[in-house]
Every structure is written in structure tokens, then in C-alpha cells.
Amino acid sequence: MKVSTLVLPALASATLVAAAPAGAPLVESNKLRRVLLRSELKARAQELQAIATANNGTRAWGTPGHWDTLTWIESHIDKNYYNVERQYFNITRQIFDDVSVKVDGVRFSDVNGMTGSPNGTVSADILAIPNLGCEASDYPASVAGKIALVHRGSCNFGLKNALAGTAGAAGLVVWNNDPTSLQPTLGAPEDYNVTEFIVSAFITQADGQALVTKLGTGTLPATVANVFHEEIDLTANILATTKGGDQNKIISVGAHTDSVKAGPGINDNGSGTIAQIEVAKALTKFSVNNAIQFSWWSAEEDGLLGSRYYTSHLPEEEAAKIVMNLNFDMLASPNYLYAIYDGDASAFPSPYATNGSALIEKTFIDFFADDGKESVPTAFDGRSDYQGFLQIGIPAGGVFMGAEGIKTAEEAVLFGGQAGEPYDACYHQACDDINNLDYGAFITGAKSIADAVAKYGRSIAGFPFPRAAAKLIPRTPLAEPMVPNPSLTKHARHGGCGKALEA
Known part of the structure; x- marks a missing residue:
């Protein structure tokens, strides 16, 4: 896709080679999911913790810890299978x-x-x-x-x-x-x-x-x-798009890369970042019919700035190629629940509910049910990185496993854990570290990504696409810095980024 980017010299010079190994089979959900391993999730978590530890315990955007995080992500992405770009932008x-x-x-x-x-x-x-x-x-x-x-x-x-x-x-x-x-x-x-x-x-x-x-x-x-x-400071998103698959039918998959200043953010959102890395690596063993774009967003914690920058600088003809956006934030909460964005607004009123978002929600509901697990809806309120996509008419959905919200007795029956306690007691704190992850939830979250990537990477039959052109949100001048607005990052029901708004 053509977006407003600056590409690192090493990436810009990458040779475009075969999109997948010769004779690679078409991706299937069960085969893609089987490639994912808890041991690899743990290894990546240890690597990410080491980055934070070496950088004063934080990976907040603009810090050396975040720049090291971006370099680390790129080191795990196969440049023969993906076109990889850094999209730089300024923030006040x-x-x-x-x-x-x-x-x-x-x-x-x-x-x-x-x-x-x-x-x-x-x-x-x-x-x-x-x-x-x-x-x-x-x-x-x-x-x-x-x-x-x-x-x-x-x-x-x-x-x-x-x-x-x-x-x-x-x-x-x-x-x-x-x-x-x-x-x-x-x-x-x-x-x-x-x-x-x-x-x-x-x-x-x-x-x-x-x-x-x-x-x-x-x-x-x-x-x-x-x-x-x-002051004006620089940061960047990472975009990795499969070279194979229909480039006019792109499945966007996103997770934010930054922590808050107070801690290393290994669950929020190291877990989503890592899960995407592992799915992106596993996908290289397969071919796809529709292109997959893995996006690692910066500066989510200051108001979804990375994803908003991307969507607000996306030309209309490029926006029209994106079938959907899938968003993954906090996938290893220690007192987890399996929450799915309520794309049909059946549980929470939402101005964003569409047929496309409802179909995405059903994909995740079916995944958890087929895996023998319960799931619950969570508010589809535009308070995460899918917001910018919804604003330009692109359906969205995703999975979330809880932040500072309190687990109910009913949820404890469904998912285990402790009723009356936060889903993640270390949310936005220094203790959100390598010891703050539930690997059972983590591998399930990673497999939920793999299932959706495989399903829609194979076919979007029955999905409302192409769709009527949406009126895009006003274009932001390329030279104009993004302005933090943490009020955009708050989950109304199960907690989430931006809880510092709440006393």
C-alpha cells in the first residue's frame, strides 16, 4: 500500500523476492495455529523485558526503550515474505x-x-x-x-x-x-x-x-x-505487508508497541506485539489469497496517535483496499477474561456497529467456542487503535483480555480467576513485567489472531467488500505534529488504556 512513510535505508533496499516458499500451501487456520508455541511467546517476552530493563524499565514512545522495541520487531520479520516500512511522524x-x-x-x-x-x-x-x-x-x-x-x-x-x-x-x-x-x-x-x-x-x-x-x-x-x-518529538509505526495475496484486498492486523512511562508494559501491550510477531513468522510457511498487513502502532498510550496518524494520512484509493482492521491489546492478563469487541452492538450501544464489524465479532465468538472456551462482549466504543479505521468506514473488531476493571463473580465462573480483583492488577505500573503474564490466555490470544488471519487470508466471501466509499476524516498536513489526547484510550466496561482518567 502507498502511505506517507519514510523507509529505513536497509528496508528500502530490500529485494522483492518470492512472496512465499515455492509450493507453500494455502493458509489454513488449524495448521497456522499449530505452529504457535508457548515457549516462543515466553522467549519473546523475555527479550522484550530485557529491552525495558536496559532502558530504565520503560518502553514509552520517544524513549530509547521504544526505539529498541521497533528495531527488535523488525529483526523478527522476514523481509523476503513481507514489505516492511517504518512510518515516521511527529508528536507534540x-x-x-x-x-x-x-x-x-x-x-x-x-x-x-x-x-x-x-x-x-x-x-x-x-x-x-x-x-x-x-x-x-x-x-x-x-x-x-x-x-x-x-x-x-x-x-x-x-x-x-x-x-x-x-x-x-x-x-x-x-x-x-x-x-x-x-x-x-x-x-x-x-x-x-x-x-x-x-x-x-x-x-x-x-x-x-x-x-x-x-x-x-x-x-x-x-x-x-x-x-x-x-517539544516536538519523533516516533514511528511499523507496517509489514505480505508480498503475496491480492493487494486490493488487505486484511489489517494491529497492536500498539509502546508502554506507559511507569513500566515495561509486557502485557500492555507487549502481549499483542509479541502475538503478532509470532503469527507473522508462522504465516511465512503458507501462501495467502488476500494480503495481510501487520501493523505495530506507536503512541497508543497518548491517544491512539500512531494508528490515527496512519488512517488520517491514508489516501482514499488506499483506504478502499483495506477490507477490515483487527485489533489486539492486552492478550495475557493474569486474571483474564476473553472479551470480544461488540461489533453488532447487541450488548453495548455503539455508533460504530456495522454488518462487517458484526461478522468479525462472530469470527472470534466462533473461534473461542470451537476451542471449548467461553467469551463475552466488550464495549465497541472506539477507545483503541481500531478507532481511526471505523472513522473512515472500515469495519473492525478484535480481542481484549482485561485491564484494571474488576472481574465479576459471573466472569470468574466462566474464566476462572479471582472475582472482585482486577483483570490486571499491574496495569500501567512497573510490575507489568515478565511475571505479569498468563501463558494459557496468551497462547489462546495468539491463536485467535491466527484463526482470523487464516480465515480472511483465504477468503472474504460473504464479507461486505468492496464497500461504498466513505467520507474520510479531514486530512492532517504531513508536517503537523500529532497532539496527545489520552481521553481517547479508555475501555468503558473491562478497563483499558487510559485508566488514569478514572479516579
């Missing part, structure tokens, strides 16, 4: 210069900024807000002109900010309800029916408890700073 990055909270002359030592907070410093008296600050009635008239101190919990950080600001507060400090550190995100003001947020910061549970005790019902002088500047 927010760099914190001063994130601080000082009360009664004492500066707190552990303070996090809030992504989405206005740039600035506020000095005023600080007042503890009762309850959790999730209702307008929680904010007394006396908060006007003061800094509101609010406990984390029950509702989004953005809602707390909007309610405090609407009540006239000059600033906001949220204190944690958990000892684990967090990088909070407010989202967008318009999501909460306000035109702007107020300056805000996030302090630890211990500091918050001590401050609430010290304040009682009174106030103390305080200063809150959330001062930052913006």
Missing part, C-alpha cells in the same frame, strides 16, 4: 518544568502533574472537600477562590476538576487512595461541559491523609504548580 510532547504542591511553607516531595491541566501556578488557601468530590453538592460555597483538596475515587479526575472549577475553586489537588504512584490525565474540558480546567496536581496517599488531618475544617496557605513546555 508535554515536558513538565515545575510540578509542585506547597502548603504552609512545606513543599511536598512526591507530586505528579496532571496531563490536561492548564499551564500555570496558583497560590491560595487550600480547603479539604468532603466525600469524593464527584457531586456538585460536595463543593461548599467557601471553596470559591481557594484550592480544593479532593480524595481520589469513584469518578474521573476530569469530573472532579470540572466540578471544583464550576464551584469557583482556583486550583485542585487530588490525593491518592492507593500507595502506588499514578500519572493522572484529565481528558478534555468539553467532556465535562466546561470550557477550561483549573490548575491541578496529584499527591500521594500518605501526604493527602496527613494534610486532611492537619487542615480539619480550616484552611492553610498553599501553592500549586503545573508548569510545562512543549
Whole structure:
């Protein structure tokens, strides 16, 4: 496909040779799935952990750990079978210069900024807000002109900010309800029916408890700073498209490659990244009738930026060649469930439901059923990397195994594990490492990819394609940087990327 890309010299010079070994059989689901091994998933996970460990424990986009991740992915892709490209693009990055909270002359030592907070410093008296600050009635008239101190919990950080600001507060400090550190995100003001947020910061549970005790019902002088500047930084997607198969009927398969800054992201989304690598390697033993494009997206954690860049720069004639997009995010959650995006909106209302997406959902439902496993629908809300495809009329679907959401008793009966506990208790934390994977779930997730790739790589009979031309989303100028918007990455039902929006 022709997309706006810059190709590494080594890749650009690759010789186009036979698309598959001479006499390679046409791909079949059961044969492709049999090639996949738990031992190989584990080996790749160990390699990815080593990359994170060598780079201060993170693979966030723009860091050496992420660039090393991209090089590592490319090292596993057969250039004789695939055309491999790097698609470079710029992102505006927010760099914190001063994130601080000082009360009664004492500066707190552990303070996090809030992504989405206005740039600035506020000095005023600080007042503890009762309850959790999730209702307008929680904010007394006396908060006007003061800094509101609010406990984390029950509702989004953005809602707390909007309610405090609407009540006239000059600033906001949220204190944690958990000892684990967090990088909070407010989202967008318009999501909460306000035109702007107020300056805000996030302090630890211990500091918050001590401050609430010290304040009682009174106030103390305080200063809150959330001062930052913006820089433009470079990152890249990786696109690997089979040389064989009909290049006018392309099955797009995607997973994001970046972790959050707080940890190595071996489940989120090392698992999806690794599963795609192993399926892409296994596929080289077969031929396909329809082209398969494996995409490894960058900067998902900052608002689906890699996939959005790709879809927003895709010419109409190239978009028309993509039959569908399959998305895989978090495939090895330790307290997993097998969740399938609800493409027919039978369980969750969705503006994105189409006949094509419903057929994709059924493909995954059938896979799990044939494998003797249960599955459940999850919200098809556009909060993952399939969003950009839906916006240009391309059907989508995929599998997800849970993030910070809490497993229900009913789900524990279906999938085992612990009811009342998160699907992934290490979501967006430093402990999302090599020990945070369930390999039974992992191999099942990889095989769900293989099943769909084999099915649609063989035939798209009965699928609505070609489809009526869609009106594409406005084209973004090539030189214009992408702007982070973490509010786009949140799963409504089973948790997912962007949970820092939620208190």
C-alpha cells in the first residue's frame, strides 16, 4: 500500500523476492495455529523485558526503550515474505518544568502533574472537600477562590476538576487512595461541559491523609504548580505487508508497541506485539489469497496517535483496499477474561456497529467456542487503535483480555480467576513485567489472531467488500505534529488504556 512513510535505508533496499516458499500451501487456520508455541511467546517476552530493563524499565514512545522495541520487531520479520516500512511522524510532547504542591511553607516531595491541566501556578488557601468530590453538592460555597483538596475515587479526575472549577475553586489537588504512584490525565474540558480546567496536581496517599488531618475544617496557605513546555518529538509505526495475496484486498492486523512511562508494559501491550510477531513468522510457511498487513502502532498510550496518524494520512484509493482492521491489546492478563469487541452492538450501544464489524465479532465468538472456551462482549466504543479505521468506514473488531476493571463473580465462573480483583492488577505500573503474564490466555490470544488471519487470508466471501466509499476524516498536513489526547484510550466496561482518567 502507498502511505506517507519514510523507509529505513536497509528496508528500502530490500529485494522483492518470492512472496512465499515455492509450493507453500494455502493458509489454513488449524495448521497456522499449530505452529504457535508457548515457549516462543515466553522467549519473546523475555527479550522484550530485557529491552525495558536496559532502558530504565520503560518502553514509552520517544524513549530509547521504544526505539529498541521497533528495531527488535523488525529483526523478527522476514523481509523476503513481507514489505516492511517504518512510518515516521511527529508528536507534540508535554515536558513538565515545575510540578509542585506547597502548603504552609512545606513543599511536598512526591507530586505528579496532571496531563490536561492548564499551564500555570496558583497560590491560595487550600480547603479539604468532603466525600469524593464527584457531586456538585460536595463543593461548599467557601471553596470559591481557594484550592480544593479532593480524595481520589469513584469518578474521573476530569469530573472532579470540572466540578471544583464550576464551584469557583482556583486550583485542585487530588490525593491518592492507593500507595502506588499514578500519572493522572484529565481528558478534555468539553467532556465535562466546561470550557477550561483549573490548575491541578496529584499527591500521594500518605501526604493527602496527613494534610486532611492537619487542615480539619480550616484552611492553610498553599501553592500549586503545573508548569510545562512543549517539544516536538519523533516516533514511528511499523507496517509489514505480505508480498503475496491480492493487494486490493488487505486484511489489517494491529497492536500498539509502546508502554506507559511507569513500566515495561509486557502485557500492555507487549502481549499483542509479541502475538503478532509470532503469527507473522508462522504465516511465512503458507501462501495467502488476500494480503495481510501487520501493523505495530506507536503512541497508543497518548491517544491512539500512531494508528490515527496512519488512517488520517491514508489516501482514499488506499483506504478502499483495506477490507477490515483487527485489533489486539492486552492478550495475557493474569486474571483474564476473553472479551470480544461488540461489533453488532447487541450488548453495548455503539455508533460504530456495522454488518462487517458484526461478522468479525462472530469470527472470534466462533473461534473461542470451537476451542471449548467461553467469551463475552466488550464495549465497541472506539477507545483503541481500531478507532481511526471505523472513522473512515472500515469495519473492525478484535480481542481484549482485561485491564484494571474488576472481574465479576459471573466472569470468574466462566474464566476462572479471582472475582472482585482486577483483570490486571499491574496495569500501567512497573510490575507489568515478565511475571505479569498468563501463558494459557496468551497462547489462546495468539491463536485467535491466527484463526482470523487464516480465515480472511483465504477468503472474504460473504464479507461486505468492496464497500461504498466513505467520507474520510479531514486530512492532517504531513508536517503537523500529532497532539496527545489520552481521553481517547479508555475501555468503558473491562478497563483499558487510559485508566488514569478514572479516579
